[in-house]
Amino acid sequence: MENFTYYSPTRFLFGRGKEQDTGRCIGDFGGKKVLLHYGGGSVVESGLLERVRESIKAEGIECVELGGVKPNPRSGLVYEGIELCRREKIDFILALGGGSVIDSAKAIAAGAMYEGDxxxxxxxKSVVEKAIPLGTVLTIAAAGSESSSASVISLETGEGMxxxxxxxxxLRPKFSIMNPELTFxxxxxxxxxxxxxxxxxxxxxxxxxxxxxxxTDRLCEGTxxxxxxxxxxxxxxxxxxEARANIMWAGTMAHNNICGVGRQQDWASHGLEHELSALYDCAHGAGLSVIFPAWMEHVMSHDVMRFAQFANRIFGCEMxxxxxxxxxxRGIESLKSFWKxxxxxxxxxxxxxxxxxxxxxxxxxxxxNRNLGVFVELTREDCEAIYRIASR
Amino acid sequence: MENFTYYSPTRFLFGRGKEQDTGRCIGDFGGKKVLLHYGGGSVVESGLLERVRESIKAEGIECVELGGVKPNPRSGLVYEGIELCRREKIDFILALGGGSVIDSAKAIAAGAMYEGDxxxxxxxKSVVEKAIPLGTVLTIAAAGSESSSASVISLETGEGMxxxxxxxxxLRPKFSIMNPELTFxxxxxxxxxxxxxxxxxxxxxxxxxxxxxxxTDRLCEGTxxxxxxxxxxxxxxxxxxEARANIMWAGTMAHNNICGVGRQQDWASHGLEHELSALYDCAHGAGLSVIFPAWMEHVMSHDVMRFAQFANRIFGCEMxxxxxxxxxxRGIESLKSFWKxxxxxxxxxxxxxxxxxxxxxxxxxxxxNRNLGVFVELTREDCEAIYRIASR
Structure with missing residues (x-):
């Protein structure tokens, strides 16, 4: 086991009706003027946006809004949010949505406190040292951004993303409100x-x-x-x-690093996927579903016993x-069958x-300009082979 | 699943040599005058106390000491610590030891900020609302007090504990330093x-x-x-x-409530055990080892399938x-065999x-004046039956 630091200070409020506590939570963390950041569509139509807005106003907290976050969140809206935070002297950001909204909020929170780009x-080029405090009301169980220190953004350039x-x-949220009903x-x-x-x-x-x-192996397997x-x-x-609740909490456990401390992590499949969603704007999960089994097939020989353990303990394949x-x-085939x-x-x-x-x-x-993969560090040839397997 | 709030803000510094960061950590949390609280014996003889003391002084932090914590920590030393903190205007407490030292430190931390007893x-009679911030350097993997919100103290009365x-x-520690080597x-x-x-x-x-x-079932089982x-x-x-490291981190996972959110918990065996260690001053773990299988035998009929799941998933007993x-x-027998x-x-x-x-x-x-057990709420007759099974 390697040395590590583990720190996950987010306060999770989990369960039915918890979004009604949004305003109170912001108040607990000293928020007086909040940027309410969201996507659009369902949070508006379902009335959730209105409920959260009311909860904030009921605490006497001022509220400025910025909607329009898209899946694979873009730099354009981040720049807009940074400007807005500065102009309006925002002291708290509330992300209402899934990973894209939260990641966009994190980028705004850090960018608004930074003199550079x-x-x-x-x-x-730089490391985030401070950020406007942020909270989340989660509506999609997936990214784990509600508890993680990470954010993923797509830079819009003349030549694509x-x-x-x-x-x-x-960037870790001060609080995350998780009501499984919001994912129904x-x-x-x-x-x-x-x-x-x-x-x-x-x-x-x-x-x-x-x-x-x-x-951590056992916690990974259990999750x-x-x-x-x-x-x-x-x-x-x-x-x-119950099933939505378990999936939602599993999503948090999957990415708050409880499963990852003290060990090298790989992250090559995420790297390989990011180019797929950047180029084709597919759902991140869909891209991963394509890439991960291909990556597994390509690197399996590096540690057959670990893949056998995966097969045996997770999918119950007889050893x-x-x-x-x-x-x-068999483990790789079981994973593909499950995803299909x-x-x-x-x-x-x-x-x-x-x-x-x-x-x-x-x-x-x-x-x-960067390395990809730690379990197996991938060369350009490896990456090509993996993309080829995925395109078979 | 029941609604829950989960909050575990402790910063864990895990691995070889981490105790050298003690002074710096106290400084990070604003400590200027620290009460260094410990037991005696091994931390003194091993030189650990001296190393930690040096680490604190190297940061220019004043240090007042209170040793002498015993297993099943007593109220007498807590009162002494509270007086000392008030007199010396202590702004941070460092617990150097296992669960007993940490629990004693928590009691002092809360007591010093409270007007009553x-x-x-x-x-x-009252609920802890504020406490002097505290950190820990853990030397025993067991109690989980390095991350938990709990503390257990024995009141010394004329008629026993x-x-x-x-x-x-x-009461949650601001940081916990965990070097598995300290448990060698x-x-x-x-x-x-x-x-x-x-x-x-x-x-x-x-x-x-x-x-x-x-x-959470799976996380429990994995742990x-x-x-x-x-x-x-x-x-x-x-x-x-590696084994010491896994045991040490498992002890934290076992009690930071990652395994317990959203569900009723029982805690009757702990209640039944506390009277054993209060009366006989036995190790808490030894008392639990006696009580838990007896409790299991007595309540098994309440939910046979859960006990079968325990047997099958944890000890691999064929269903x-x-x-x-x-x-x-078979699960209960397997547990007893393991403990033996x-x-x-x-x-x-x-x-x-x-x-x-x-x-x-x-x-x-x-x-x-109190209830014991939630999975099965125990009557006096139940408790008697459990003690009888344990005394067979």
């Missing part, structure tokens, strides 16, 4: 994308070269098994409160003691990706 | 007591009537399986860093689908408890 944090991430403890109306494809995303967050931590990490058990229930009955690679491969069973894609074709774009994707990865 | 918090607990977010010299019996204690913390949460808590896997390694080789109670009983295998007692006799004291123990439980 907020993109410096995402390009690796550049999707990059940053991390800082200053999420369409099946988005629900399933979220399920893949949270599973992928655990898997990026699970495939490690670090030894002596039994506790994944739960996701697999609960997923069919929410797909079949989107209003199953083939004479040929562990048979078990290992909830309507997720496992090939380029299904997300509108094209094999002829592979050279472009490889260029976008910008491997000259 | 600190025992009010433990007798249920009264052992009670209190809980408050104000822990004697086998204390190591094993700690293992039982942390397992019991998960089990108090595991046996619940709440349905729809799949994720318990890990403890069972790592325990023989630390018993065989006390200097096995007997025709007679689930066979599996359930690490040298822990499973009967009254082994801890010097006497069956003729049972009426006294029952009186000490003070059931007229």
């Amino acid at each position: 907020f993109w410096d944090f995402y390009s690796g 550049v999707k990059r991430s940053t991390m800082s403890d200053a 109306t999420l369409p099946p494809y988005q629900t399933a994308s979220g399920i893949v995303d949270m599973m992928a967050h655990v898997m990026e931590r699970y495939f490690t070269n670090t030894r002596g990490v039994g506790v 994944m098994i739960s996701i697999i058990e609960e997923a069919p229930k929410v797909m079949e009955n989107p209003r199953d409160y 083939d003691f004479e040929n562990p690679e048979v078990t290992a491969k 069973s909830i309507g997720m894609p496992i090939s380029f074709e299904e997300i509108g990706a094209k094999s002829e774009d592979i050279p472009l994707l490889l260029d976008m990865l910008d491997l000259e | 600190f025992w009010d918090f433990y007798s249920g 009264v052992k009670r607990s209190t809980m408050s977010d104000a 010299t822990l004697p086998p019996y204390q190591t094993a007591s700690g293992i039982v204690d942390m397992m019991a913390h998960v089990m108090e949460r595991y046996f619940t009537n709440t349905r729809g808590v799949g994720v 318990m399986i890990s403890i069972i896997e790592e325990a023989p390694k630390v018993m065989e080789n006390p200097r096995d860093y 007997d689908f025709e007679n689930p109670e066979v599996t359930a009983k 295998s690490i040298g822990m007692p499973i009967s009254f006799e082994e801890i010097g408890a006497k069956s003729e004291d049972i009426p006294l123990l029952l009186d000490m439980l003070d059931l007229e």
Whole structure:
């Protein structure tokens, strides 16, 4: 086990009706003038936006609004939000939505307290040291951004999107309000994308070269098994409160790093995926569903026993003691079957990706300027092979 | 799943050499004059106390010391600590030791900020609302007090000890420094007591009537399986860093409530045990090792399938689908075998408890003024039956 620091100070308010406490929570953290940041569509139509707005105003807190966040959130709105925060002297940001809204809010929160260009944090030029405090009301179980220190933003350039991430403890939400009922109306494809995303967050931590990490292995496995058990229930009955609640909390456990401390983590599949959603604007979870099994197939030989453990403990595949690679491969097939069973894609074709774009994707990865993967550090050839497997 | 709030803001610094950061951590949280609270013996002899003292002084932080904490920490030293904090205008408390030292530090931290008698918090007369901020350097993996909101103290009265607990977010440590190497010299019996204690913390949460808590079930199971896997390694080789590290982190996971959110918890076995350690001054873990299997045997019929799940998922007992109670009983036997295998007692006799004291123990439980158990709420007759099973 490696040395680590673990710090997760977010206050989680979980359960039915909890969004009514939004205003009070903002007040608890000293917010007097809040930026209410959201997407659009469902939060407006469902009346949730209005309820949250009322809860804030009921506490005598001033409220400025910025809607319009899109999936794979863009830099344009971030710049707008930063300007707005400065102009209006915002002292708290409330993100109402899923990971995209929260990530956009985090970028605004950091950018508004920084003299330079907020993109410096995402390009690796600078590190977030302070940010306007923020809270979340979560409406999509997926990204884990409600508890994480991370944010992913797409920079709009003349030549398309550049999707990059940053991390800082200053970006951790002060509080996150999680009412599983708010996810009842999420369409099946988005629900399933979220399920893949949270599973992928655990898997990026699970495939490690670090030894002596039994506790976190078991926590990873427990979280994944739960996701697999609960997923069919929410797909079949989107209003199953218990199943939605388990999926929602699993999404937080998957990314608050409880499953990742003291071990090397990989994150190559996320890197490979980001170029897919940057180029094709597909759902992040859908992109991961395509990339992860391809990555597994390509790197399996690096540590067959770890893949066998994955197969055996998570999918209950019987261990083939004479040929562990048979078990290992069964695990990958089981994962693909599971993802297919909830309507997720496992090939380029299904997300509108094209094999002829592979050279472009490889260029976008910008491997000259960064490393990709820790379990296996990927070369350009490795990345090409993985994209090829995914495009079969 | 029930509604819940989860809040665990402690900063954990985990790994080799981390105790060297003690002074810096205290400084980060604004400490200028610290009470260094500890037990004695090993922390002095090993030189750890001196190292920590130096780390504090190196940051220019004033340091007042109060040693002498005993296992099952007493009210006498707490009163002394409260006086000392007031007189010396202490603004931070550092607990250097295991759960007893940390619990004593928590009592002092709360008591020093309170006008009344600190025992009010433990007798249920008052609730802790503020406390001097505290940090810990952990030397025993067991109690989980390094991250929990709880503290247990024994009141010294003319007629023996009264052992009670209190809980408050104000008691959560600001930071906890956890170096597994500091547990290398822990004697086998204390190591094993700690293992039982942390397992019991998960089990108090595991046996619940709440349905729809799949994720926390799996996290409980993962934590318990890990403890069972790592325990023989630390018993065989006390200097096995990886095993000590897994046990240490499991102890934190067992009690930071990651395993307990959204569900009813029981805590009857802890209540039944507290009277044993109050009367016989046995190790808390040893008392739990005696009480828990007896409690399980007595309440098993309340939910046979949950006990079968415990047996099957944690100890790998094959499910007997025709007679689930066979599996359930096998789980209890497996637990007893495991505890015996690490040298822990499973009967009254082994801890010097006497069956003729049972009426006294029952009186000490003070059931007229409090409830015991949630999974099954215990009557005086239930408690008697459990003590009788343990004294067979």
